[in-house]
Each structure stands twice: as C-alpha cells, then as structure tokens.
Amino acid sequence: MDRAELADFLRRHRDQLTPAEVGLPPGVRRRTPGLRRDEVALLTGMSTDYYTRLEQARGPRPSTQVLAALARALRLSADERDHLFHLCGHQSPDRELRDKHVGPGLLHMLAKLDDTPAAVVTELGEVLVQNRMHTLLAGDHGDRVGLDRYYAWRWFTDPAARTVFPEEDWDRLGRSHVADLRATAARRADAEVNTFIAELRRASAEFEQLWNEHEVAVRVTDVKRFVHPEIGLIDTVCEVLVTRNAAQRLLVYLPRPGTDAAEKMALLRVIGTQRLSPA
Numbered sequence: 001m002d003r004a005e006l007a008d009f010l011r012r013h014r015d016q017l018t019p020a021e022v023g024l025p026p027g028v029r030r031r032t033p034g035l036r037r038d039e040v041a042l043l044t045g046m047s048t049d050y051y052t053r054l055e056q057a058r059g060p061r062p063s064t065q066v067l068a069a070l071a072r073a074l075r076l077s078a079d080e081r082d083h084l085f086h087l088c089g090h091q092s093p094d095r096e097l098r099d100k101h102v103g104p105g106l107l108h109m110l111a112k113l114d115d116t117p118a119a120v121v122t123e124l125g126e127v128l129v130q131n132r133m134h135t136l137l138a139g140d141h142g143d144r145v146g147l148d149r150y151y152a153w154r155w156f157t158d159p160a161a162r163t164v165f166p167e168e169d170w171d172r173l174g175r176s177h178v179a180d181l182r183a184t185a186a187r188r189a190d191a192e193v194n195t196f197i198a199e200l201r202r203a204s205a206e207f208e209q210l211w212n213e214h215e216v217a218v219r220v221t222d223v224k225r226f227v228h229p230e231i232g233l234i235d236t237v238c239e240v241l242v243t244r245n246a247a248q249r250l251l252v253y254l255p256r257p258g259t260d261a262a263e264k265m266a267l268l269r270v271i272g273t274q275r276l277s278p279a
Contacts, residue, residue: 001061001087001088001089002087003057003058003059004057005087006054006057006084006087006088007054007055007056007057009083009084009087010040010054010055010070010074011055013074013075013076013080014034014035014037014040014055014074015033015034015035016034017034017035017074017075018033018034018035019035019039020111021075021108021111022035022039022043022073022075022107022111023110023111023114023131023132024039024042024043037051037052037055040070040073040074043069043072043073044066044069044070044072044073045069046066046069061088061089062088064085064090067081067084067085067088067090068081068100068101070084071084071101072101072102072107072129075104075107075108076104077103077104078101078103081101100122100126100128100248102120102128102129102248106120106243106248106250107120107129109250110129110131110250111131113131113133113252114131114132114133115133115265115269116131116133116252116253116254116265117131117133117134117136117137117138117236117252117253117265118130118131118133118134118250118251118252118253119131119134119138119141119250119251120248120249120250120251121151121248121249121251122247122248122249123184123188123247123248123249124150124152124181124184124192124193124196125150125151125152125153125177125180125181126149126150126151127141127144127149127150127151128248130142133265133268133269134251134253136268136269136271137226137228137234137236137253137265137268138164138226139164147196147199150196151177152177152178152181152200152207153196153199153200153203155173155174155177156174156177156200156203156204156206156207157200157203157204163227164226164227165224165225165226165227166225166227166233169224169225173224174206174210175210175215176217176219176222178207178210178211178213178215179215179216179217179219180217180218180219181193181197181200181211182211182214182215182216182217183216183217183218185197186216197211219240220240221237221238221239221240222237222238222240223235223236223237223238223256224236224237224238224253228264228268230271231264231267231268231271232264234261234264234265234268235255235256235259235260235261236253236254236255236256236261237253237254237255237256237257238251238252238253238254239251239252239254240252
C-alpha cells in the first residue's frame with residue numbers, strides 16, 4: 001500500500017468537489033475550495049478521524065468496501081476508481097456487467113434530481129444509491145445487506161415490503177418483477193443471476209409459480225402508487241434510464257399526470273425537512 005500516494009490522491013479529488021456536486025448544503029464560509037474532510041467522511045459512512053488519518057498517510061489499509069464508498073463519494077471515474085484500489089494493494093473490481101461502481105455521471109444526475117425521488121439499481125434490482133426524496137418515498141435502503149438489498153427478494157420474502165403499495169397493485173407489481181428478471185436471465189445467463197433466481201425459487205412458492213409462467217418484459221416505464229403513512233396515496237410514473245451496457249438503471253419517479261401527486265411530493269419534501277430539523 002502506497003500511503004503517501006493515496007493521501008495525495010484523496011486530497012486532490014476532495015479539493016476538486018463542491019458541496020452542491022455531492023448533494024450537500026453549502027454551509028458557512030469556506031477557507032479553502034472543495035469538500036471538508038468531515039463531509040467526505042459523512043458521504044462514505046466512516047469517522048472523520050479515520051478519513052483524516054488516510055489523508056495524513058498514517059491510516060490502516062482500507063478494505064475494498066471502504067474504497068468503493070470513497071470512489072462513490074469523490075465521484076471517481078472507473079479508471080480513477082481502479083487506481084484507488086491499486087494504491088491500496090487491492091485488485092480492481094471487474095468492469096463487466098457485475099460492476100457495481102456508480103460513475104460520476106449518474107451520481108451527478110442523482111444530485112440534480114434533489115426534488116424528485118430517484119435511485120440507481122443494478123439490473124437485478126439491487127439498490128446501489130438513492131437520493132433523499134427516494135428515501136422519503138420508498139424507505140431507506142442504505143443499511144440493508146445481502147439479499148435484502150434487492151427489490152425482488154424483499155417483495156417475495158418480506159410481507160412488509162408490499163405495504164408501501166396498495167394491495168390491489170401487488171399482483172401486477174410481482175409479475176413485473178418476475179418478467180423483468182426473466183429478460184435479464186436470458187440476456188446474461190451467468191452465475192450471479194442464476195444463483196439469485198435459484199434462491200428466490202427456493203424461498204418463495206409465489207415466485208416459483210410466476211417464474212414457471214415464463215412471462216417476459218423489460219421494464220422501461222411503469223406506473224407505481226405508493227402509500228405514505230402521513231400523506232396517503234402518491235401516484236407516480238417510474239421512468240427507467242439504462243446505462244450503455246445495461247448493468248445499471250436510474251429510476252426516476254415523476255408525479256403521474258392528472259393526479260395530485262405533484263402537490264403530495266411537495267408536501268413530502270416539507271415533511272422530510274421537518275424530520276431532519278433539530279428539535
């Protein structure tokens with residue numbers, strides 16, 4: 001591990017970012033350009049002391065999980081992300097379909113959508129990153145681990161996952177999950193997708209039944225109605241933007257025309273601000 005090079009690399013990329021670029025408020029007057037160390041620590045979920053030691057070339061060797069979080073927080077490109085891994089003596093992640101590094105372009109778009117619920121997911125439905133409005137609308141996915149990070153897994157194994165939606169929509173949404181997975185499985189046919197589907201077939205009789213019906217549909221646009229505990233029913237249109245290799249998808253939830261969803265989303269933003277305000 002090259003601690004001196006790592007420290008210089010982190011400092012230079014931190015200095016190149018502004019709070020607005022990473023979805024943070026500008027705060028008080030800054031003496032120097034770029035992000036503060038505590039802001040990078042906040043974005044990565046590590047302590048300020050740990051991050052400071054990395055920049056001072058005296059920290060321990062970061063794990064691959066920590067490096068992935070740093071790459072995302074500092075908006076690194078794929079080449080820069082690989083360089084970060086190499087500086088710490090780790091093999092860089094595979095850049096094929098299984099790569100879960102969210103590039104700076106997608107993260108920039110997510111930051112710009114600060115008043116619109118949006119999230120980046122893999123083609124298997126694993127939530128990689130979500131913005132504040134998506135958290136307020138659909139719940140916080142940041143602390144989920146393992147298979148619980150996948151939409152379809154929770155849908156078919158955790159009854160609580162469905163309570164966010166009206167019961168009359170459950171059959172349609174479940175079929176949509178399975179049809180999209182069918183298309184992904186045919187397109188990829190690799191160990192990751194095969195293992196995921198096998199786990200779902202073992203865990204859920206409902207999924208097994210729907211899987212055997214062999215419905216296929218790539219999800220591009222969908223209508224989703226959310227049931228919020230304080231606001232009630234929110235009608236949205238989910239637009240899906242797909243990356244060049246189809247490995248990641250940006251889900252954007254827009255108010256459904258002809259409904260009161262726009263007003264309710266505005267109210268959702270206000271409620272979220274109140275929750276984040278100190279008592």
